[in-house]
Amino acid sequence: MADISFPLILIGPTGAGKTTVGRLLATKLNVPFLDLDEEIEARCGADIPWIFDVEGEMGFRDREARIFAEFVDKGAVVVSTGAGVVLRRENQELLKRHQSHVIWLQADLKTQFDRLKNDKNRPLLQVADPKAKLRAMATEREPLYRGFSSIQVQTRRTNPSVVVRQIMEQIERQIDENV
Numbered sequence: 001m002a003d004i005s006f007p008l009i010l011i012g013p014t015g016a017g018k019t020t021v022g023r024l025l026a027t028k029l030n031v032p033f034l035d036l037d038e039e040i041e042a043r044c045g046a047d048i049p050w051i052f053d054v055e056g057e058m059g060f061r062d063r064e065a066r067i068f069a070e071f072v073d074k075g076a077v078v079v080s081t082g083a084g085v086v087l088r089r090e091n092q093e094l095l096k097r098h099q100s101h102v103i104w105l106q107a108d109l110k111t112q113f114d115r116l117k118n119d120k121n122r123p124l125l126q127v128a129d130p131k132a133k134l135r136a137m138a139t140e141r142e143p144l145y146r147g148f149s150s151i152q153v154q155t156r157r158t159n160p161s162v163v164v165r166q167i168m169e170q171i172e173r174q175i176d177e178n179v
Contacts, residue, residue, distance in 0.1 A: 004029060007077050008171070009098055011145055012105035013138060014083040014122055015112035017155045017163065021105060022080035024164045031076040036085070039067050049121055057084075065090050072098060083137065086144035095148040100174060103167055104149035109134050111156050150174070 008025065010018040019035050026033035040063050041047055051060050064081075065088050071079055072094050085091045095102055112134050120126070127133050146152075151170045155163050 004031065004076050004171070006075065006101050007072050007079055007098060008167075009072065009079045009081060009095065009102045010105055011081050011086060011095070011102060011149060012083065012155075013107055013112055013134070013141065013145075016083075016105040016107040017160060018080040018105055020160045021155065021163050021167070022078045024160050025167060026078035028164055028168065029076070029078070031078060033078045033080070034071050035080040036064055036067055036082055037080075039071075040064060043067070047121065049126075061088055064088075069094060083141065086141055086148060092144070092148065099148055100150045102149040103151040103153065103170075104145045105163070106145075106152060106154045106156075108156060109138065 008029075010022050010025075012018055019037075022035065023033050037048055040051065040060070044051055044063065046054075048060065051063070055062075061084065064085060068079070068081065068085060068091055071077060081091075086095065109131065113131055117130070151167060151174075153163055153166050153170070
């Protein structure tokens with residue numbers, strides 16, 4: 001694959017595999033990798049559940065938007081976003097500007113629930129009925145994921161390296177079409 005000079009932005013629901021796939025994709029392309037959640041935790045010196053407890057979701061989303069804006073225009077980088085990044089207007093504008101490089105990792109509700117049922121680091125899922133919460137988030141966010149992405153890949157039970165290969169094939173196809 002040719003060298004890339006643009007950011008690749010991974011969006012999608014919680015539990016879709018954005019961090020795992022993002023790391024592999026960045027390694028394969030030999031570009032830096034940024035996980036927004038990890039960067040927020042590193043800068044804040046606290047984990048995401050603590051940030052939610054102290055600052056609420058709004059405070060977390062403010063931090064996320066600042067860091068996303070800082071990194072999305074830095075050239076060749078793979079950025080793994082949080083599932084809710086599509087909800088903020090300023091993030092939507094950045095996603096729209098980079099739409100040809102936005103990759104929606106799709107995961108059905110069963111896959112998400114199976115991957116996340118024991119994960120206590122997902123503040124929005126610490127509710128009586130996490131399946132209902134996942135369903136509600138999907139209803140709100142899927143139209144946004146669809147609208148801001150140019151590449152869609154199903155991660156269901158697929159090996160992450162296969163997902164990376166599918167992404168790279170679609171990127172190469174886009175590059176070939178634009179030549």
